[in-house]
Amino acid sequence: MTLSRIVSRLYRFQAHPLAHLSRLEPVLQLSARLHVAQVFWTSGLTKVQNWEGTLFLFQEEYQVPLLPPEFAAWMGTGGELALPPLLALGLLGRFSALGLSVVNAVAVLSLAEVAPVAWMQHLQWGALLLWLAVRGPGAWSLDRFFERNDQLTKADIH
Numbered sequence: 001m002t003l004s005r006i007v008s009r010l011y012r013f014q015a016h017p018l019a020h021l022s023r024l025e026p027v028l029q030l031s032a033r034l035h036v037a038q039v040f041w042t043s044g045l046t047k048v049q050n051w052e053g054t055l056f057l058f059q060e061e062y063q064v065p066l067l068p069p070e071f072a073a074w075m076g077t078g079g080e081l082a083l084p085p086l087l088a089l090g091l092l093g094r095f096s097a098l099g100l101s102v103v104n105a106v107a108v109l110s111l112a113e114v115a116p117v118a119w120m121q122h123l124q125w126g127a128l129l130l131w132l133a134v135r136g137p138g139a140w141s142l143d144r145f146f147e148r149n150d151q152l153t154k155a156d157i158h
Contacts, residue, residue: 029138032128033093037084039125040100044080047073062110072110079103087132090141097132104129 047054054073058064064072079099086096108114108122137143 025135026139029132029135030090030140032132033087033090033137033141036100036125036128036132037088040080040103041084041088044077044084047077047080062107063112064106064110076103076106087137090137090143093137093141093143094133097129097137101126101129101133 054077055070058069058073058076062069062072064076067075080103083096083099083103086092087100104122104126108119114122
Protein backbone atom coordinates (compact mmCIF):
# COMPACT_ATOMS: atom_id res chain seq x y z
CA MET A 1 0.00 0.00 0.00
CA THR A 2 1.38 3.40 -0.98
CA LEU A 3 1.73 6.35 1.32
CA SER A 4 -0.82 8.18 -0.79
CA ARG A 5 -3.46 5.47 -0.20
CA ILE A 6 -2.72 5.39 3.53
CA VAL A 7 -3.14 9.14 3.80
CA SER A 8 -6.30 8.97 1.70
CA ARG A 9 -7.82 6.30 3.95
CA LEU A 10 -6.87 8.20 7.11
CA TYR A 11 -8.46 11.33 5.67
CA ARG A 12 -11.72 9.52 4.83
CA PHE A 13 -11.72 7.85 8.26
CA GLN A 14 -11.49 11.14 10.14
CA ALA A 15 -13.53 13.27 7.72
CA HIS A 16 -16.93 11.71 8.41
CA PRO A 17 -17.08 11.89 12.21
CA LEU A 18 -15.46 15.34 12.32
CA ALA A 19 -17.52 16.85 9.49
CA HIS A 20 -20.12 18.22 11.89
CA LEU A 21 -17.65 20.14 14.05
CA SER A 22 -18.14 23.24 11.90
CA ARG A 23 -21.69 23.44 13.23
CA LEU A 24 -20.18 24.47 16.57
CA GLU A 25 -18.63 27.63 15.12
CA PRO A 26 -21.59 29.94 15.96
CA VAL A 27 -21.56 28.70 19.57
CA LEU A 28 -17.80 29.21 19.81
CA GLN A 29 -17.98 32.68 18.27
CA LEU A 30 -20.74 33.72 20.66
CA SER A 31 -18.81 32.28 23.61
CA ALA A 32 -15.64 34.09 22.57
CA ARG A 33 -17.53 37.37 22.10
CA LEU A 34 -19.22 37.13 25.50
CA HIS A 35 -16.04 36.09 27.32
CA VAL A 36 -13.82 38.86 25.94
CA ALA A 37 -16.58 41.48 26.22
CA GLN A 38 -17.07 40.62 29.90
CA VAL A 39 -13.33 40.93 30.61
CA PHE A 40 -12.97 44.37 29.05
CA TRP A 41 -16.36 45.66 30.30
CA THR A 42 -15.44 44.72 33.88
CA SER A 43 -12.08 46.44 33.50
CA GLY A 44 -13.78 49.61 32.24
CA LEU A 45 -16.27 49.61 35.12
CA THR A 46 -13.42 49.23 37.61
CA LYS A 47 -11.70 52.27 36.11
CA VAL A 48 -14.88 54.39 36.29
CA GLN A 49 -15.61 53.38 39.89
CA ASN A 50 -12.26 54.75 41.03
CA TRP A 51 -11.42 57.45 38.49
CA GLU A 52 -8.77 59.12 40.68
CA GLY A 53 -7.02 55.77 41.09
CA THR A 54 -7.26 55.24 37.34
CA LEU A 55 -5.67 58.60 36.64
CA PHE A 56 -2.91 57.83 39.14
CA LEU A 57 -2.18 54.51 37.41
CA PHE A 58 -2.03 56.16 33.99
CA GLN A 59 0.28 58.87 35.33
CA GLU A 60 2.59 56.64 37.37
CA GLU A 61 2.31 52.99 36.30
CA TYR A 62 1.14 52.80 32.69
CA GLN A 63 3.43 54.30 30.10
CA VAL A 64 1.09 54.64 27.13
CA PRO A 65 3.18 55.65 24.13
CA LEU A 66 2.51 59.01 22.46
CA LEU A 67 -0.52 59.97 24.59
CA PRO A 68 -0.79 62.24 27.62
CA PRO A 69 -1.80 60.14 30.67
CA GLU A 70 -5.23 61.70 31.22
CA PHE A 71 -6.16 61.39 27.54
CA ALA A 72 -4.92 57.78 27.52
CA ALA A 73 -7.08 57.05 30.58
CA TRP A 74 -10.15 58.49 28.85
CA MET A 75 -9.46 56.63 25.61
CA GLY A 76 -8.72 53.30 27.27
CA THR A 77 -11.73 53.48 29.56
CA GLY A 78 -13.95 54.64 26.71
CA GLY A 79 -12.83 51.71 24.58
CA GLU A 80 -13.40 49.28 27.43
CA LEU A 81 -16.95 50.58 27.94
CA ALA A 82 -18.08 51.27 24.36
CA LEU A 83 -16.69 48.28 22.45
CA PRO A 84 -17.65 45.29 24.66
CA PRO A 85 -21.44 45.76 24.29
CA LEU A 86 -20.99 45.94 20.51
CA LEU A 87 -18.84 42.82 20.55
CA ALA A 88 -21.26 40.92 22.80
CA LEU A 89 -24.17 41.71 20.48
CA GLY A 90 -22.13 41.06 17.37
CA LEU A 91 -22.92 44.56 16.15
CA LEU A 92 -20.04 46.02 14.14
CA GLY A 93 -18.33 42.83 15.28
CA ARG A 94 -15.13 43.09 13.28
CA PHE A 95 -14.71 46.75 14.18
CA SER A 96 -15.23 46.11 17.90
CA ALA A 97 -12.89 43.09 17.83
CA LEU A 98 -10.16 45.16 16.16
CA GLY A 99 -10.77 48.06 18.55
CA LEU A 100 -10.44 45.82 21.59
CA SER A 101 -7.31 44.30 20.02
CA VAL A 102 -5.79 47.77 20.06
CA VAL A 103 -6.85 48.30 23.69
CA ASN A 104 -5.36 44.90 24.56
CA ALA A 105 -2.08 45.62 22.77
CA VAL A 106 -1.73 49.07 24.33
CA ALA A 107 -2.38 47.59 27.77
CA VAL A 108 0.50 45.15 27.32
CA LEU A 109 2.85 47.70 25.75
CA SER A 110 2.19 50.33 28.43
CA LEU A 111 3.40 48.19 31.31
CA ALA A 112 7.10 47.99 32.04
CA GLU A 113 6.69 44.47 33.35
CA VAL A 114 3.88 41.98 32.70
CA ALA A 115 3.43 38.95 34.95
CA PRO A 116 3.53 35.62 33.05
CA VAL A 117 -0.11 34.80 33.92
CA ALA A 118 -1.26 38.24 32.77
CA TRP A 119 0.77 37.85 29.58
CA MET A 120 -0.97 34.53 28.84
CA GLN A 121 -4.39 36.10 29.44
CA HIS A 122 -3.63 38.97 27.06
CA LEU A 123 -2.41 36.49 24.45
CA GLN A 124 -5.63 34.48 24.83
CA TRP A 125 -7.81 37.58 24.50
CA GLY A 126 -5.73 38.77 21.57
CA ALA A 127 -6.07 35.43 19.78
CA LEU A 128 -9.84 35.35 20.31
CA LEU A 129 -10.20 38.96 19.14
CA LEU A 130 -8.12 38.38 16.02
CA TRP A 131 -10.11 35.22 15.24
CA LEU A 132 -13.35 37.21 15.57
CA ALA A 133 -11.95 40.01 13.41
CA VAL A 134 -10.96 37.53 10.68
CA ARG A 135 -14.00 35.21 10.80
CA GLY A 136 -16.56 37.79 11.89
CA PRO A 137 -18.92 37.66 14.86
CA GLY A 138 -20.75 34.61 13.53
CA ALA A 139 -24.24 33.43 12.67
CA TRP A 140 -25.65 34.41 16.06
CA SER A 141 -24.89 38.11 15.77
CA LEU A 142 -26.70 41.32 14.90
CA ASP A 143 -24.28 41.80 12.02
CA ARG A 144 -25.59 38.58 10.44
CA PHE A 145 -29.20 39.57 11.17
CA PHE A 146 -28.78 42.92 9.41
CA GLU A 147 -26.83 41.27 6.60
CA ARG A 148 -29.72 38.84 5.96
CA ASN A 149 -32.30 41.63 6.09
CA ASP A 150 -30.21 43.68 3.67
CA GLN A 151 -30.04 40.74 1.26
CA LEU A 152 -33.80 40.22 1.51
CA THR A 153 -34.43 43.92 0.86
CA LYS A 154 -32.14 43.85 -2.20
CA ALA A 155 -33.92 40.73 -3.48
CA ASP A 156 -37.32 42.45 -3.10
CA ILE A 157 -36.10 45.47 -5.04
CA HIS A 158 -34.92 43.43 -8.02
